[in-house]
Amino acid sequence: MSAESFRIGFLPLVDAALPILARELGFAAREGVEIELVRDMTWATVRDRLLFGQTDAAHMIAPLAIATALGRDRPPVPMAVPFVLGLNGNAVTFSAALSQELSLGNELGDPSEIGAALRRAVAARPTAAGRLRFGVVHRYSSHNYMLRYWLAGVGIRPDEDVEIVVASPPFAADALAAGELDGICVGEPWNSIAVERGVGRIALATAQIWRRGVEKVLAMRSEIADERRDAVEALVRALHHAAAHFVEPANAGECAHLLARPEYLDASQDAILRAITDRIRVTPGSEPIHYPDFMFQYREAANFPWRSQAAWLYSQMIRWDSGRYSESDAATAAGVFRPDIYRAALTGTTAPLPGASSKLEGGLGEPIGAGSVQGRLMLGSDRFFDGRAFDPDDIESYLADLP
Amino acid sequence: MRIAIIDTSTTRAAIISDGLREAGLDDLVLIDPGGALVRQVEAAQPEVVLINLENPSRDLLEDFFAMSRALARPIAMFVDQSDAEATGAAIDAGVSAYVVDGLSKQRIKPVIDLAVRRFQAFSRLQRELDEAKNALAERAVIDKAKAILMKRRQVDEPAAYALLRGQAMRTNRRISEIAEAIVTSEALMGDME
Numbered sequence: 066m067s068a069e070s071f072r073i074g075f076l077p078l079v080d081a082a083l084p085i086l087a088r089e090l091g092f093a094a095r096e097g098v099e100i101e102l103v104r105d106m107t108w109a110t111v112r113d114r115l116l117f118g119q120t121d122a123a124h125m126i127a128p129l130a131i132a133t134a135l136g137r138d139r140p141p142v143p144m145a146v147p148f149v150l151g152l153n154g155n156a157v158t159f160s161a162a163l164s165q166e167l168s169l170g171n172e173l174g175d176p177s178e179i180g181a182a183l184r185r186a187v188a189a190r191p192t193a194a195g196r197l198r199f200g201v202v203h204r205y206s207s208h209n210y211m212l213r214y215w216l217a218g219v220g221i222r223p224d225e226d227v228e229i230v231v232a233s234p235p236f237a238a239d240a241l242a243a244g245e246l247d248g249i250c251v252g253e254p255w256n257s258i259a260v261e262r263g264v265g266r267i268a269l270a271t272a273q274i275w276r277r278g279v280e281k282v283l284a285m286r287s288e289i290a291d292e293r294r295d296a297v298e299a300l301v302r303a304l305h306h307a308a309a310h311f312v313e314p315a316n317a318g319e320c321a322h323l324l325a326r327p328e329y330l331d332a333s334q335d336a337i338l339r340a341i342t343d344r345i346r347v348t349p350g351s352e353p354i355h356y357p358d359f360m361f362q363y364r365e366a367a368n369f370p371w372r373s374q375a376a377w378l379y380s381q382m383i384r385w386d387s388g389r390y391s392e393s394d395a396a397t398a399a400g401v402f403r404p405d406i407y408r409a410a411l412t413g414t415t416a417p418l419p420g421a422s423s424k425l426e427g428g429l430g431e432p433i434g435a436g437s438v439q440g441r442l443m444l445g446s447d448r449f450f451d452g453r454a455f456d457p458d459d460i461e462s463y464l465a466d467l468p
Numbered sequence: 469m470r471i472a473i474i475d476t477s478t479t480r481a482a483i484i485s486d487g488l489r490e491a492g493l494d495d496l497v498l499i500d501p502g503g504a505l506v507r508q509v510e511a512a513q514p515e516v517v518l519i520n521l522e523n524p525s526r527d528l529l530e531d532f533f534a535m536s537r538a539l540a541r542p543i544a545m546f547v548d549q550s551d552a553e554a555t556g557a558a559i560d561a562g563v564s565a566y567v568v569d570g571l572s573k574q575r576i577k578p579v580i581d582l583a584v585r586r587f588q589a590f591s592r593l594q595r596e597l598d599e600a601k602n603a604l605a606e607r608a609v610i611d612k613a614k615a616i617l618m619k620r621r622q623v624d625e626p627a628a629y630a631l632l633r634g635q636a637m638r639t640n641r642r643i644s645e646i647a648e649a650i651v652t653s654e655a656l657m658g659d660m661e
Contacts, residue, residue: 107523107525108527109530138545202527203531233524
């Protein structure tokens with residue numbers, strides 16, 4: 066078997082782990098695939114390299130893959146997501162001053178309670194000039210949608226009552242320190258860096274907003290997924306095996322060491338290790354708190370690209386871009402996620418394969434066995450913090466019901 | 469046509485603006501990469517924005533273009549669908565361009581072609597500079613290794629060089645690699661007699 070080569074773009078974040086491990090630990094080579102990694106500093110550059118063929122695939126924020134397929138701000142390019150690189154792994158961090166004003170404790174709080182305190186802080190700033198400012202990593206990011214979902218859910222209008230701007234994660238801690246931002250919603254290790262520098266406190270993990278929120282995906286142009294189908298399936302298998310290795314507690318130290326290297330994250334190995342092992346230090350110097358679902362990379366077929374997850378992202382895209390629901394756009398968005406490729410790649414392995422391609426999101430309060438065409442599949446609670454559920458077949462009434 | 473140039477390399481920004489001026493495009497604004505980016509772009513009211521691909525502020529800038537009502541006309545990335553090769557060439561060269569809505573392709577194309585050529589010229593210059601630096605460093609290492617051999621083996625300079633070259637040929641390595649090995653081992657074991 067000849068080595069099929071993939072150039073994969075990524076940003077230095079903990080959830081870029083799977084392609085990095087697949088390359089470094091031989092999972093790719095075992096599937097006859099060669100991975101070359103291309104590190105960038107902005108999602109715009111990751112996207113441009115992907116669209117113009119400098120890379121074959123990319124570690125990408127899921128909503129950006131959908132926005133690209135829908136042609137938001139530019140001509141549409143058909144996209145394919147055969148594999149989800151992880152769920153959640155982000156946090157909401159407030160500046161030291163705002164944390165004090167909200168009397169944040171030394172643990173992760175309750176989203177509704179913190180939300181109520183934040184609403185009072187927002188009400189105390191009635192003028193546009195005095196509004197609280199929050200930074201998210203990209204307009205088309207799960208960070209933006211999670212933060213907005215939470216704010217709207219606790220009675221704060223994201224575009225009127227506060228200001229949400231785009232902030233580059235490497236500069237987020239500086240912005241908190243300088244008072245340019247009052248809060249950030251970013252991935253690790255950037256929250257931890259703000260905490261360690263004493264400029265902020267982690268208020269919430271995004272997993273508290275949506276327990277099973279889709280985060281980064283492996284994105285590629287549909288053309289590549291079609292033309293190099295066998296190689297793409299081999300790549301999916303390599304990433305699947307890398308994920309199994311990544312979540313094994315005994316391997317955490319080795320993984321953190323690899324990811325910390327200058328050519329990958331170039332960041333503190335300790336902070337990376339804490340993120341990998343779901344331990345978060347919410348205040349400077351305190352003992353890390355164990356929050357089991359902080360990052361979700363493998364169990365419960367977490368890498369399976371559920372079309373309903375893409376549909377939820379589409380619903381939030383029109384919710385906040387003041388767009389109108391369109392059946393064909395909804396179909397395009399859901400069609401970006403490709404469970405068919407995932408299934409074909411992993412048939413015959415030990416991976417549990419869901420029978421359905423879409424599900425009710427946020428409908429599970431208790432772990433439950435789910436229908437599978439291969440292996441035994443258990444799904445844990447996937448609740449949204451406000452208890453709402455999303456039916457991908459009825460996006461319009463879901464949107465009409467939201468605050 | 470006002471063109472704003474945003475580049476983390478001030479040298480490259482100067483090279484590009486020189487090129488544009490020579491081509492008669494002299495309504496230029498150089499954005500200070502250390503200052504508040506969005507405020508500067510907002511004040512400049514450009515019709516074309518050239519920015520280096522690897523600039524860490526691109527996500528921020530794209531968001532500003534998408535959301536801003538401060539600019540009279542919306543700005544979007546220049547993606548020429550009828551000539552995808554042109555945009556691809558720009559990405560390859562390491563430059564991206566944003567243009568205001570409605571600006572004709574005939575007016576934009578020469579600006580981008582010029583920026584691409586200047587970016588490529590800059591990369592070439594940088595490569596040549598790196599090579600020159602490397603060559604200098606190699607020369608210095610080879611000279612050091614020669615001096616070590618002359619002292620240790622009591623030979624003259626041509627003989628020391630012949631030793632280096634002979635070893636390089638036998639082991640199929642570069643002379644500078646052999647020289648580096650000698651200098652390193654001398655640093656570690658030079659005082660062992």
